[in-house]
Amino acid sequence: xxxxxxxxxxxxxxxxxxxxxxxxxxxxxxxxxxxxxxxxxxxxxxxxxxxx
Numbered sequence: 001x002x003x004x005x006x007x008x009x010x011x012x013x014x015x016x017x018x019x020x021x022x023x024x025x026x027x028x029x030x031x032x033x034x035x036x037x038x039x040x041x042x043x044x045x046x047x048x049x050x051x052x
Contacts, residue, residue, distance in 0.1 A: 031038055
């Protein structure tokens with residue numbers, strides 16, 4: 001995170017906490033990837049695999 005965006009971490013943490021409470025989410029998996037890459041990797045994991 002760049003210094004000029006560091007102020008957003010507190011607000012983001014509050015939003016995340018409230019969303020987790022609203023949806024009854026107790027834990028999250030943290031990833032070093034961005035959301036875009038996470039969605040792509042999840043999609044690829046769900047594709048049917050061909051037998052070898």
